[in-house]
Amino acid sequence: xxxxxxxxxxxxxxxxxxxxxxxxxxxxxxxxxxxxxxxxxxxxxxxxxxxxxxxxxxxxxxxxxxxxxxxxxxxxxxxxxxxxxxxxxxxxxxxxxxxxxxxxxxxxxxxxxxxxxxxxxxxxxxxxxxxxxxxxxxxxxxxxxxxxxxxxxxxxxxxxxxxxxxxxxxxxxxxxxxxxxxxxxxxxxxxxxxxxxxxxxxxxxxxxxxxxxxxxxxxxxxxxxxxxxxxxxxxxxxxxxxxxxxxxxxxxxxxxxxxxxxxxxxxxxxxxxxxxxxxxxxxxxxxxxxxxxxxxxxxxxxxxxxxxxxxxxxxxxxxxxxxxxxxxxxxxxxxxxxxxxxxxxxxxxxxxxxxxxxxxxxxxxxxxxxxxxxxxxxxxxxxxxxxxxxxxxxxxxxxxxxxxxxxxxxxxxxxxxxxxx
Amino acid sequence: xxxxxxxxxxxxxxxxxxxxxxxxxxxxxxxxxxxxxxxxxxxxxxxxxxxxxxxxxxxxxxxxxxxxxxxxxxxxxxxxxxxxxxxxxxxxxxxxxxxxxxxxxxxxxxxxxxxxxxxxxxxxxxxxxxxxxxxxxxxxxxxxxxxxxxxxxxxxxxxxxxxxxxxxxxxxxxxxxxxxxxxxxxxxxxxxxxxxxxxxxxxxxxxxxxxxxxxxxxxxxxxxxxxxxxxxxxxxxxxxxxxxxxxxxxxxxxxxxxxxxxxxxxxxxxxxxxxxxxxxxxxxxxxxxxxxxxxxx
Numbered sequence: 001x002x003x004x005x006x007x008x009x010x011x012x013x014x015x016x017x018x019x020x021x022x023x024x025x026x027x028x029x030x031x032x033x034x035x036x037x038x039x040x041x042x043x044x045x046x047x048x049x050x051x052x053x054x055x056x057x058x059x060x061x062x063x064x065x066x067x068x069x070x071x072x073x074x075x076x077x078x079x080x081x082x083x084x085x086x087x088x089x090x091x092x093x094x095x096x097x098x099x100x101x102x103x104x105x106x107x108x109x110x111x112x113x114x115x116x117x118x119x120x121x122x123x124x125x126x127x128x129x130x131x132x133x134x135x136x137x138x139x140x141x142x143x144x145x146x147x148x149x150x151x152x153x154x155x156x157x158x159x160x161x162x163x164x165x166x167x168x169x170x171x172x173x174x175x176x177x178x179x180x181x182x183x184x185x186x187x188x189x190x191x192x193x194x195x196x197x198x199x200x201x202x203x204x205x206x207x208x209x210x211x212x213x214x215x216x217x218x219x220x221x222x223x224x225x226x227x228x229x230x231x232x233x234x235x236x237x238x239x240x241x242x243x244x245x246x247x248x249x250x251x252x253x254x255x256x257x258x259x260x261x262x263x264x265x266x267x268x269x270x271x272x273x274x275x276x277x278x279x280x281x282x283x284x285x286x287x288x289x290x291x292x293x294x295x296x297x298x299x300x301x302x303x304x305x306x307x308x309x310x311x312x313x314x315x316x317x318x319x320x321x322x323x324x325x326x327x328x329x330x331x332x333x334x335x336x337x338x339x340x341x342x343x344x345x346x347x348x349x350x351x352x353x354x355x356x357x358x359x360x361x362x363x364x365x366x367x368x369x370x371x372x373x374x375x376x377x378x379x380x381x382x383x384x385x386x387x388x389x390x391x392x393x394x395x396x397x398x399x400x401x402x403x404x405x406x407x408x409x410x411x412x413x414x415x416x417x418x419x420x421x
Numbered sequence: 422x423x424x425x426x427x428x429x430x431x432x433x434x435x436x437x438x439x440x441x442x443x444x445x446x447x448x449x450x451x452x453x454x455x456x457x458x459x460x461x462x463x464x465x466x467x468x469x470x471x472x473x474x475x476x477x478x479x480x481x482x483x484x485x486x487x488x489x490x491x492x493x494x495x496x497x498x499x500x501x502x503x504x505x506x507x508x509x510x511x512x513x514x515x516x517x518x519x520x521x522x523x524x525x526x527x528x529x530x531x532x533x534x535x536x537x538x539x540x541x542x543x544x545x546x547x548x549x550x551x552x553x554x555x556x557x558x559x560x561x562x563x564x565x566x567x568x569x570x571x572x573x574x575x576x577x578x579x580x581x582x583x584x585x586x587x588x589x590x591x592x593x594x595x596x597x598x599x600x601x602x603x604x605x606x607x608x609x610x611x612x613x614x615x616x617x618x619x620x621x622x623x624x625x626x627x628x629x630x631x632x633x634x635x636x637x638x639x640x641x642x643x644x645x646x647x648x649x650x651x652x653x654x655x656x657x658x659x660x661x662x663x664x665x666x667x668x669x670x671x672x673x674x675x676x677x678x679x680x681x682x683x684x685x686x687x688x689x690x691x692x693x694x695x696x697x698x699x700x701x702x703x704x705x706x707x708x709x710x711x712x713x714x715x716x717x718x
Contacts, residue, residue, distance in 0.1 A: 064683075065683040065684075195664070243556050247578050248583075248666050248667045260557075383684070394580070394667070397667040400668075419484075
């Protein structure tokens with residue numbers, strides 16, 4: 001019996017190794033529309049080429065830790081990973097990604113396709129913009145300014161070009177428009193100031209427009225500059241025209257207020273655009289306009305938030321992974337991703353007639369993306385964003401004055417950087 | 422004296438073999454899943470990651486003392502634990518005494534009281550998050566119906582009310598547990614002492630103070646011990662309700678440990694904080710256990 005059993009096992013092992021396809025790739029993707037598009041692309045690729053692609057899908061909140069733990073432990077679990085761009089610097093700093101240039105050269109390309117938007121491809125290089133290429137951009141998000149076109153026309157307000165215009169318009173709407181679409185109170189503006197990512201994302205465009213910089217040329221934190229404090233004071237002034245409790249708002253709260261027609265303006269991401277024309281969700285169909293971010297002392301700049309795809313340094317199938325990566329980010333494939341709702345990272349697709357007809361905000365999105373700024377490129381961004389967000393949220397909930405909040409934030413950021421040295 | 426030597430003689434060896442064989446899988450699992458991770462976490466808590474390399478020492482522990490976030494989170498954890506424990510205990514005891522009496526519909530009350538405890542904490546968190554939403558939530562909606570101005574009642578978004586809100590949710594969910602344990606304790610008390618007290622003509626308060634309370638003490642201590650340990654490591658409902666905010670108003674140690682480990686990727690510092698939390702929990706639990714053991718039984 002025993003020899004028979006072991007023979008059977010050996011046979012099974014042999015069978016398994018024979019039936020396994022020649023090439024196999026494992027892909028870590030985020031749950032949600034961005035990852036879904038890449039999953040679909042992987043299925044198409046498998047059908048076309050026979051390369052089997054295994055998918056590991058994680059919710060956004062777990063993806064970073066899963067990927068970094070696996071890559072640092074060199075477990076070779078993934079051949080391709082999706083990265084949110086603020087994480088990129090950490091991965092590059094840990095030296096766990098593959099330099100793509102030699103792989104692209106072997107595929108007959110001298111570098112990334114010039115059709116990629118410059119600000120998107122700059123995110124994929126370490127150091128930023130100038131260094132080696134470690135990823136390719138897949139989803140081209142950048143912030144947009146959302147406002148109620150109908151109300152702006154009703155009160156003869158000019159489209160918001162500066163933050164002062166925004167404040168004036170918000171005050172006018174706040175005073176004159178007492179009730180929202182559903183009979184609830186109408187607010188002039190809605191922002192999110194929950195600690196962490198939310199508060200920082202809504203603050204950075206104001207901070208930059210007011211002339212604030214997170215670091216000076218030598219890398220020392222300077223958030224408590226007069227410009228930074230003025231920007232935070234402005235955010236709080238604008239917050240007074242925002243629904244109460246905004247100091248704990250996240251993207252879904254902001255979305256709900258805009259969809260319910262109870263707030264007139266906000267900074268938001270392109271992913272929300274399609275929901276405004278969805279009859280089952282929206283009370284403001286046809287009333288929303290999307291434009292680039294307002295300016296102040298400086299011209300307005302959006303925060304960029306792209307999804308990138310990279311190849312771990314320890315991938316055993318780097319060349320096969322690169323072939324898939326180039327295929328998935330090609331114009332033809334990215335167009336399919338765009339049709340599924342993801343903003344592209346290629347200029348030609350933002351200008352594609354078919355896509356523009358379905359996505360009227362594409363011209364504004366391209367302008368916003370091309371003029372966008374990345375979050376400061378540091379491997380300690382998660383920690384810095386957390387600390388900065390806590391103090392922004394505290395200032396917005398009235399716990400701290402803008403100056404105190406910025407001074408304390410500056411001290412915490414300095415501590416984080418010192419520890420890293 | 423040669424007891425130990427006899428222990429290892431040939432016959433005993435054979436006799437020991439079998440139990441050792443049976444114990445081996447359990448020991449292996451224990452080693453792999455408890456002992457090894459414990460030793461590993463001790464080693465990483467003594468390591469500090471710098472830009473260039475790793476340095477050894479107590480740096481993570483000394484850093485705790487100058488970390489305002491950690492110290493504030495520690496205070497929040499204790500405020501949360503003390504207030505929630507007091508409310509849960511008083512309410513649970515009251516309910517247990519009430520439902521220990523012969524009142525109509527006792528079964529229905531007892532059963533319905535247990536519902537919050539049976540719900541997963543994450544579900545409780547999401548439900549309360551929606552109910553406490555200041556603009557669309559059920560609580561402010563109801564208050565508005567009564568004509569109250571809810572403009573300033575932003576619950577989880579207000580630095581003043583956020584801590585109270587998360588504590589209230591914990592009290593709502595875990596009072597039933599305290600109630601259940603104390604009710605079981607009350608039902609285990611024999612009738613005789615009560616009859617004796619009745620004969621001696623003691624008042625209701627005297628009976629409660631001198632008969633019920635002393636006999637209920639073991640149950641009280643056990644439920645307080647279990648709740649204290651749970652409250653000190655609270656994570657899920659706060660994570661769902663406020664994620665520690667607004668600002669830092671409801672950040673507890675567990676949340677901060679989680680953030681440090683999985684967001685900032687500083688496992689050494691997170692391990693150091695976990696050991697401090699473990700030590701504090703152990704000290705407090707030891708006090709309870711000493712009290713339980715000192716019970717003359």
